[in-house]
Amino acid sequence: MDRGRAMGLSAQRVAALGECMIEMVRRPDGTFTMGFGGDTLNTAVYLARLGAPVDYVTALGDDPNSDAMVALWNSEKVGTGHVLRVPGRVPGLYMIETDDKGERRFLYWRDSAPARDLFLLPDSPALIADLEGYDLLYLSGISLAIWGERGRAVLFPMLDRLRERGGRVAFDTNWRPRLWPNKETAQRAYDEMLRRTDIALPGVSDLSDLYGDADADAVMARVRAAGVPEIVLKLEQPGCIVATGDGPDVEVPAEKVATVVDTTAAGDSFSAGYLAARLKGRSPVEAARSAHRIAAVVIQHRGAVIPREAMAGVLEAESR
Numbered sequence: 001m002d003r004g005r006a007m008g009l010s011a012q013r014v015a016a017l018g019e020c021m022i023e024m025v026r027r028p029d030g031t032f033t034m035g036f037g038g039d040t041l042n043t044a045v046y047l048a049r050l051g052a053p054v055d056y057v058t059a060l061g062d063d064p065n066s067d068a069m070v071a072l073w074n075s076e077k078v079g080t081g082h083v084l085r086v087p088g089r090v091p092g093l094y095m096i097e098t099d100d101k102g103e104r105r106f107l108y109w110r111d112s113a114p115a116r117d118l119f120l121l122p123d124s125p126a127l128i129a130d131l132e133g134y135d136l137l138y139l140s141g142i143s144l145a146i147w148g149e150r151g152r153a154v155l156f157p158m159l160d161r162l163r164e165r166g167g168r169v170a171f172d173t174n175w176r177p178r179l180w181p182n183k184e185t186a187q188r189a190y191d192e193m194l195r196r197t198d199i200a201l202p203g204v205s206d207l208s209d210l211y212g213d214a215d216a217d218a219v220m221a222r223v224r225a226a227g228v229p230e231i232v233l234k235l236e237q238p239g240c241i242v243a244t245g246d247g248p249d250v251e252v253p254a255e256k257v258a259t260v261v262d263t264t265a266a267g268d269s270f271s272a273g274y275l276a277a278r279l280k281g282r283s284p285v286e287a288a289r290s291a292h293r294i295a296a297v298v299i300q301h302r303g304a305v306i307p308r309e310a311m312a313g314v315l316e317a318e319s320r
Contacts, residue, residue, distance in 0.1 A: 012135040012279055015055040015082065016044040018143040019115035020069055021108075022093040025303055032095075036069050037304030039140050039174050042265045045305050046272030046294065048077045050318055052279050055079030057131065059114040059121060061089035082130065084123050086114040098262050098302075108178075116146045119154035128154065132162045138275065140172040141206065144189050145179035152189055159196040170199040172271050175206035186210060194226035199278070201271050203234040216241065220249070232274055232288055234267065240292075242284045252288040255296035262302045269298040276318070290318055 018040030024032045040056075047054045056078050060066035062085055069091065070080050092110025099105075110116075119128065131137065137159070144152060159169055171193055180186040187210060194200065200223050207219045216235060220243060223231050231243040238254030273294030277287035297314045298306055308315075 012053070013055075013133065014047070014052055014136045014275075014279070015057050015079075015131065015134050015138070016040040016047070017057040017118070017131075017137060017139045019058055019092065019110070019113060019146055020056070020060075021091055021110060021113070022065055023304060024093065024095040026095065026097045033303075035303055035305065036065075036072060037094075037265070039142050039172070039265075039268050040138060041073075042268035042304045043138060043172075043272045043275075044078050045073070045076050046265075046269045046298075047276055049308060049311060049315060050272060050276035050294070052272075052276045053079070055082055057082040057118070057127070059084040059086055059089075059116075059118045060091055061085070061114055062087045063090045066091055082127055084114070084118065084121055084127065086117070086121065089114040091115070096262075096264055096304075098264075103263060110146070113146070116148065116151070119147060119151045119158075124154070128158050132158060132165065132167070134162065134167055136168050136170060136275070136279075137162065138170040138172075138271070141174040141186075141190065141193075142176055142179065144193055145176060145186070149185075152192070156192055156196060163196065163198070168198040169196055170201065170271075170275060171197040172201040172267065173203055173206040173210075174267065175203070175210050177209070183210060191226070194223060194228060197226070197228050199230045199232070199275070200226075200228040201232050201234065201267075201274065203267065204236050230284060232284070232291075234270070240270075240288055242288050244284050250285050250288075252285060252292065254292045257296050257300060260299050263299050265304040265306075266295050266299050268304070270295040273318070293318070 020036055020038040020041040023035045023037040044054050044056045073080050092113035095107045097105045202223055204216045204219050207213055213219045220233050233241040241249050241251050243249040270291040273291035274287045277290040293314055301310050
């Protein structure tokens with residue numbers, strides 16, 4: 001496969017890999033609502049809503065909340081054939097609190113979540129063999145962190161085999177320091193991952209904190225040096241820079257939003273909007289504009305996955 005050309009939607013097998021957790025959101029009155037979310041799962045749902053055929057790959061328990069997750073994903077037309085189930089285990093949990101500007105704070109309970117063992121379970125060898133046949137795999141820095149050294153030792157050779165066959169890999173940097181034992185371990189994992197990435201969706205704040213890069217130019221230079229052919233650099237101010245090597249880099253400003261309610265899944269929905277547009281054959285710059293439009297709607301509502309009806313207008317526009 002020519003890694004520089006646009007992807008055609010109908011011919012693609014797409015999968016998002018990672019973890020879904022029980023989501024507890026504190027409401028303004030102090031009560032909580034329960035839902036489900038996780039960075040790559042959020043992206044998978046928004047991809048499905050945008051018309052991309054996507055499977056979600058994770059491991060869950062055999063409890064009622066795990067059953068409810070699978071039922072919800074099926075209702076969203078996200079494929080669940082590669083959701084491994086582990087008897088006696090339960091998903092992780094996180095709590096979100098947002099301030100009056102929509103910025104969020106997370107608290108996690110996830111140490112024994114089965115998703116951490118995705119590549120180390122009895123059913124993992126069959127899963128890995130099937131994943132190598134996909135056309136596009138999407139994962140994040142959070143995915144890398146939860147799988148640990150043993151999981152990454154399985155992941156990276158799998159990605160090599162997939163890419164040798166012509167498949168592609170998309171990676172969102174999503175840096176969460178508390179998930180890593182130290183920065184040195186994380187840096188080695190990110191270096192390995194970027195060398196196996198075809199579409200990178202890095203954040204300036206992510207890689208500046210992880211590596212100590214001074215600014216957006218330094219972050220872009222780092223990702224380029226890893227050999228990534230398609231880069232969508234998310235800036236600290238609203239907007240992104242698209243770099244493909246086919247011409248000068250292009251800065252694409254974000255959509256203006258009057259009232260930001262919750263930024264929880266801003267980056268996840270952006271990734272979905274970008275990848276969905278690329279899968280439909282749109283150019284990287286056009287895809288970045290689509291991504292901004294999707295994210296602008298999502299951050300005006302509470303929760304990681306907003307109601308489908310809240311997206312009706314943007315989904316109709318993106319389907320044209």
